Amino acid sequence: MKFKKFSVVLSMSLAIIMSVSLIGCSKSSSTATESTKVDSSTAPAAVTSDAPAPTAAAVANDCTLKLWGFKFNQSIDSPGVQTDPVSKEIERVVGCKIELYPQESEDLFSTKLASGDMPDVMGVNRKFVQKLLDAKAVLPLDELVKQAPNVSQFDKMLNFDKEFLSDADHKLYFITRAPEDYTLNLDVGMYLRWDYYKELGSPPVNNVDDYIKVLSDMVKKHPTNDKGKKVYGLSPWFDWGMWSWTTPGYLNGMWNNGLIDYDMADNMKPLSVVTNENSSYWTTIDLFYKAKKAGILDPDSFTQKFDNSIQKGRDLQVVGGLGNFWFSDPNKVFKDAGENKGFMAIPPKEGTKARWGGYWQPLGADSHYAISSKTKYPEQAMKLYNYLYSVEGSRTINNGIKGKDWDDAGGKLTVTPEALKTIDDKDAEIKTGIRRYKDIFPGLPENFRGEYTNLFKLPEFTINNYSPLEKEYYAELGVTGAADLLQKRVENKVANTAVLLLRPLQPDDLKRIDDKIMDYMLKAAVKVVLAKDDAEYAELKQKTIEDIKGMDFDKSWKYWEGITSTISDYIAKNDLNRNPDTK
Template structure:
C-alpha cells in the first residue's frame, strides 16, 4: 500500500460540480489547492507526477503525497492515533478502527460531497458495507473499490508458467496433475541443465515475502488446483491446514517435495523473496513460476533470442484459474475511509468521490481523454500511439501513470460505463490484436485462439476449469473480524507452518517419510488450534451466508 499526505486539510468545503458524462472533466468548482495524506494499497511514490496523477490533481485540486503502506508502520500509526487523513482499510482492522473512533462515518458527507457515490450503481455496495463493514453500527464508514465483474484479459497471468520453447521442444505434453507438472519441469532441466554462463538451472522455487508471515507462497498451488479454505472443486469449506487431499498448502508441499526428489528444487525455495525470483528468471536459473509477473523482464530479453522464446501460462484442462467473479463489496483491504485526524473531510470526500466515479476509474485504467484515448464513431477507444507505448514499456510508458492506481478505482476493469466502453479500454479485441508478439502468435496458433487468455477461457466456458465465478466472494468479504483468541491461534499455526514445511519437503527422502513428516506437522497444527480456527470460520461463514440471504 501507499500513503497520500493530507496536510493543510482546512480549506473551505467545496462541493463537486464535475460533469459525470465527460471524462475530460472540468476541475471541481473553486477547489483550492490542498495536499492529502492518504494510505493506499500497492501504489508508490513513482506514481507521483505521472500524467494520470497530474490529471487527478488538476480536476480535484488535490496534491497526493504517496507513501507505501507497511503493516508494522500501520500498527504504530493506529496505536499512536497518527493515521493519515485518508486510508484504505485492512478488513482485519475494521472493528478497532471504528470502536477507537479512528475513522469517521460518511453518511452525511456523501450527501454533500459524494454525487457519484450516491448514484444507483453503488446502492447495493453501500448497503453491503453498512451491514457488514460497520461493526454492527449500520453506518457508512467506507467507500468500495473495484466493484463489478472481472473477466479474462489479454493473457492469463496466474497459473503454471514455464518456458514455451522448452514445452514445445517436449512435444506439448499433456499436464493433468501436479506430478505431470514436476515431470515436465524435470525433463526441461535435464535438457537445459545450465545457463549460457554455466549456472545451474532449477525447475521450481517460491517467494516467501507475501502474506501473513510469508505464507502466500505456501498456499500458491491452490491457485492452480482450486484447493483452499473454500474449495471450488467441492463447493465446500475445507480445513486447509489439516486436510492434505483438499488443501492448497499441501498441494504446494507435494509439488515442492517431488521437485526436491527429482533434483530440480531451488536451494533458496524457502528463503527467496519476490525480487529474488525476478532475478532468477532474468538470469535463466529458474524455469517456472505461479504467475507471469516475475518473468516480465526475462521475456523481453528472451524474445530477442528467438520468436518462440519466453515464459507463458500453460492452460490446464482441470483445476482452477484465478479470474472472473462479480462482487458488490469490491476488493477487501482496499475500501476508502477518512481518518478522524482529517481537518477537512469534505475535500477528502471530494477526492474519494472522483476516484471511484466512472471518470476516475476510466482515467486510472485508460488515461486522459484526448491524450491517451478518444471517442471514435461514438465509441471510446484507445489511441494506437498509447497502445504502442504500452507495448514498448519503459520510462515513457511509466510516465503516463496508466494502470498504476488500479487498487484505488471504484469500478473493475471490465465494468461497462455509461458511454458503452469498458473502464479499461485496453480490454478489447482490437487492442489485443496489436499486443500479439511472435511468442503469442506461436502459442495462439497451437491452441487455436486469437489471444493467449482465450485458451484458458475456452476451458472455463466448457466447464473443465473453475474460476472465481464459483467463489462466494461477497460472503467471504463479509465475514466478521477474527476474535483476538482466533487471531492468536492463526498466528501460531502459520508460524508452525512456515517453520515446519521445509522439514516436510527437504527432510523427506521417500514418499513414506513425506507422509510421516506431513502427519507430524498436521498434528502440531491441530495442537496449536487449527481445528478450533476452522470451527470458528465454518460457523461465521454460515451465519454470514444467512445474513446475505444465501443460507
Template sequence: MGQRRKISLRRIAGMITLVACVAMVGCSNKGENQPTSTNSPPASTSPSEKPSKEPITLKFSSDGPVFVGQFPSGVQTDEIAMEIAKQTGVSLDIDRVNDDKKFNLEMASGELPDIILVTNKDHLNQLIKGNQIIPLDDLLTTNGPDILKELPNRIKISKKFWSADTNKLYALPGLASQFAPQERYESPGYLIRWDYYKELGFPEVNNMDDLLNMLKAMQDKHPTNDQGQKTYGISPYFADFFTYRTFDNAFNRLTANNFISLNPETGEPSGGFFDTDNAFWKGTDFYFKANQLGILDPDSFVHKFENLQEKTKNGLVLFSTHHWLGTNAANELLAAKDPLSGYVGLPYPKGQSMTTDAVSPDGNETRLWVISKNSKHPERAMDLINYILTSEGSRLINDGFEGEQWELDNGKPKVIDADKRNDAVYAEKTGMGKYWNLSGAVAGYNDPKYNVPIAYGQSKEELIKSLSPLNKDYSSHYGVSYPGELVDKRVKSGEINFIFINSAMSYGLDMNTPDDIKRLDAKIADYLARMQTKLILAKSQDEYKSIQKTVLDELKAMEGQKSVDYWMNNYKNAAKIWTEVKS
C-alpha cells in the same frame, strides 16, 4: 497492477484470503454499472464543464502501500492530476507510505490527513470507534450526486460491513472490478518456457506427475542457462502461503485459514490440516516428488522473494505460477534475443480449474475512502471522492484523455498507440497508470457509457492487436486468435473449470479472532513452517508418510482441532452472509 504484499507462512493464522463464486452466471451480484440505454450515438467523454469552485489542496495518505511504481509524495502535477483538480477544484497533496507505521502514529496523535485510503478493516474499526473519521451520509446528499446515482449497492454494503455495526456510511470502496476476457490467463497458471516445450515436441500434461516429468525432461535438455549457471525445473518460495494455494485453486477449491478449503460457488468450508487431501498435503507431496526427480531448487527454503525473481529473470527457473515472480522480466530479456522464446501458460489438465484476479463488483474492502474529522473542508473532500469513484473519474484514471490516449471508432473506445504507455517519461508526464489503485473501477468493470471494460485495452480487439510474436506463435499452435481464447473455449466445452474470485465472499468473516485462537494458530503455523522442509526432503515415500503421521499426531496434541473448529464455524457463517449478498 498494485503492489503485492509478501505474507510469511508464519503468518498463515492471520491471513484471510479472497474467496469466490465459481462463475459469473452463478453470481447474481453483477455490480452497479449496467449500460445506459440511448437511441443516439455516445457523446464525447471529455469531462463536462463543472461550476468552478475555489481551488484547494487537501492532504491524502493511506494506512498501507497502495501507490504503484515510483510514486512521489507531494502535490501531483501530471496531466491526469491537473484534470482531476480542474474538475473538482481539489489538488492532492499525497504522502506516500510503504507500511502502516506512520498511519499508526498519526492515529495515536490524532493528526490524520484530510482523506485516508484505508486498506485494513481493523484500522477502519479503530478510526470509527475512536471518532477520528466522519459519517458521510449527509455529505452524499450535498456533494455526492454521482455516487448516489451510480453506486447505490456500495453504499448499502458499506453500511452493513464497514461501519463497525453502526449502520452509518463511513467508508466508500473503490477499485471495483468485474471479469473480462484476458489475453493470457497466466497468473496464476503453469508458466513454462515455450521454446523448450516446443523442443520436447509438446508432450501432453494430463496430471501433476506429467508436469513434473516434463520439467525433468526440460531441465535435462537445458541443465544451465546461457551464463553456465545451473537451472532447476521448479523453485518455490516456501516462506509464503501462496506456494500451496495452487493445490486448492487448480482443484476446484479456494484456500482459507489453516488450510481449510472453500467451495468457490457457495463458500462452504471443508478440510483443514487434518484432511490429507488439503492444499498443504497435496503441495508437500508434489514438492517431495520434485525433489526426488532432482528438479527442486535446494535454495527454495531459504531464498528471499527478490532472489527468486532474479533467478527466474535470468533463466534459472523453468516453471512458475505468477508473472510477478519474474517471468515478465525474463520475457523482456528473452524477446530481445529470440522473439519466439519466453514463458507462456501451459494448458491445464482436464478437470482442473483456473482462477483469475479477484473481482469486486461493488468495490474492494482493501480500498476504503474515508474523511478525517480533522479536515476543515469535508465537503470538498467529498467532491473529490465523488469524481474519482464514479465513471467519469475512473475513465480518466484508466484511459486518459479522449483524442490523446483513446478515440471512438464506430461508437466504441479504441486505444491510441498503446506502446506509448510503457514509456516511463510519457507515463510520468501524463499520469497514465499512476493512479490505478485509487480508481473507483478498474480492469473489466463495465463502463456504462460505452458498455465495454473500463480499461479500454482489455477489449478482444485490443488484445489481439497487442499480441507479442511469442503469443502469436502459441495461439497459432492451438488454433486460436489469442492465448486467452483457448481457455475460454476449454471452459465452454467443459474440459476445465474457471473460478471467479469475488472478494465479497469474505465480508461475513468475524475478524475479531479470540486471543487463544491467535496464539494457537501462530504456534501451528510455526510448526508447519518447520515440518514442510522435512516432508519435502524426505528420502523416500515411506519416510514422507512417517513424517506426515508425526505431524498429524503433533497437531492433535497441540489442540489443532480447536482451531479447525473455530474457523469452520466462522466460514460457515460467512457462507450464509455470502448467500445474502448475492441475492
C-alpha cells in the same frame, strides 16, 4: 463497530494476487452531466466537519486534498503535490490539487492518529477501521454520498460498509474499493519454457507427475544457461508464509486463506488444509517433494527470498514455475527481440471442473476509503470519489486525457500509440501520469458492467501487444487470450472474495492457536519435502497431521465451521453469488 454476526477481514495473497482492481472516475467539471456533477454549493447542512467551511474563492484558489493509504507507497515515486497531466485533470475536475503521501507503517499511522494529523482522504485496510472510528477521525458520509451517484449506485457495497464498517449508529464512514470486480487470467499455472516444451514434442501434461517429467527432460537437454550456471526445474521461495505452500492447489480449484481452502467447485465450501488429503497445502508439498526427488528442485529454495528466485528467472536458470510473475522479465526480453521463445502455462483441459483463474469481488476489496472529520473540503473530497467511481474518469486514470491520449468519437474507442507505450515504459508512465495511480485510488474495476474502464484491455490492443510466442500459443489453442481460454474450458474459474470479506476477526485466543499451527506447518513442510524416500514422506506427513491435531486444531476448526452458515446466508440473501462466471 458492529459485530452482531461477524466482522470483516480480507487478507492479500499474491502478489498475484494479489491486486485486485483498477480505479474509476467521471467527467471533468466543465463537461459534467447533471447525473455526475457534485456541486459543493448544495451540500446538505447536516454534513459537518470539525474545520470551518472554506469560502468559494478558497476552494477555487487554495484547495489541496491530501491523500494517503497503505497501498500508496507501491506507486508514489514523488510524494507531494502531483503535477503530471492526469493529476492536473483530476485537479480540474475536483477543483483541488492532489497531494499524495505513502502511509508506510502501523507506527506512523498510530502517531498521526494520536496527534490528529490525518489527511483529507485516507485509504486503510480493515484492521485500522475501528481505530479511526474510536478516534472520531472520519466523517459520516450518508448525506455527502447522495451527491455522488457514481458511488451511491453500489447499494450492496454501501449496505455492507454501513453494517460492518461502522459504529452502532450504522452510518456510512467508509467506501470500499473496486466493487463488482471480475478478472480472468493465467497468473497461476504450471509454467514452463514453451520453446523447450515444443522441442520435446509437446508431451501431454495431465498431472504433477507429467509436469515433473517434462521439466526433468528439459533440464537434461539444457543443464546450464548461457553463462554456465546450473539450470533447475523449479526454484521457488518460501518466505511468504502459507501462500508459498498453497499456490499449486489453486490449479485444483482450492483457493486458500490460512487454515482454510475454499472449494471453487462446490460454491466456495470451506475445507481444512490439514486433514483434507487434496488440500492446497498437501498438493504443494507433494509437488516439491517430487521435484526434489527428481533432482530438479533448487536447493536454495528453502533459504532464498523472492528477489533471488525472480533473478534466477531473469537469468534463465529455471525452466518452470507456478506463476507468470517469475518470467515477465525474460518474456519481455524475448518479445523485444522478436524471438518465438519464453514461458507459458500448460493450458487447462476442456471440461475442467475447477481451476483458479481470477476473482469475483461483489462487495469490493479490503481497501476502505474515508474522509477526515477535520478536512476543510468534505464536498470536494466526495467529488473526488464520485469522479473515481465513473467510467469516463477511470479511463483518464488508466489511459490518459480524453481527446489527447484516447477518445470515443463516433462511438469508437481509440488509444494513441504514445499512450500505449506506457504499458511497458515506466518513465513514460511517470511523465504522463497514465496508469501511475491505478493502484492508489478507490474506484471501478477495469471491465465494469460490459464497459472497459481500461482501454488497454480492449481485445484489439491486447492482441496487438502479444509477443510472437503468445500469438502462436493462443492461435494453436483456438482462443483469443487467457480469458477466452478459461471461459471455454473451465466450469468454475473465479473465487468469490465475499467469503473472506465476511470472515470474522478472530478472538485473540483462537488467533494464537491458528498462528501457532501455521508456524508449525511452515517448518514441517520443509521436513516433509526433504524426506529421504516415500516411506519417510508418508511417515512425516502423518506425524504432521497428528501433531497439528494436538494443538487445539479441533477448537479452531469448529470456530471456522460455525461461521460458514452465517456467511453463506448473507451471500445468498444479498445475491452475491451471481457473477459473470455463473450467469
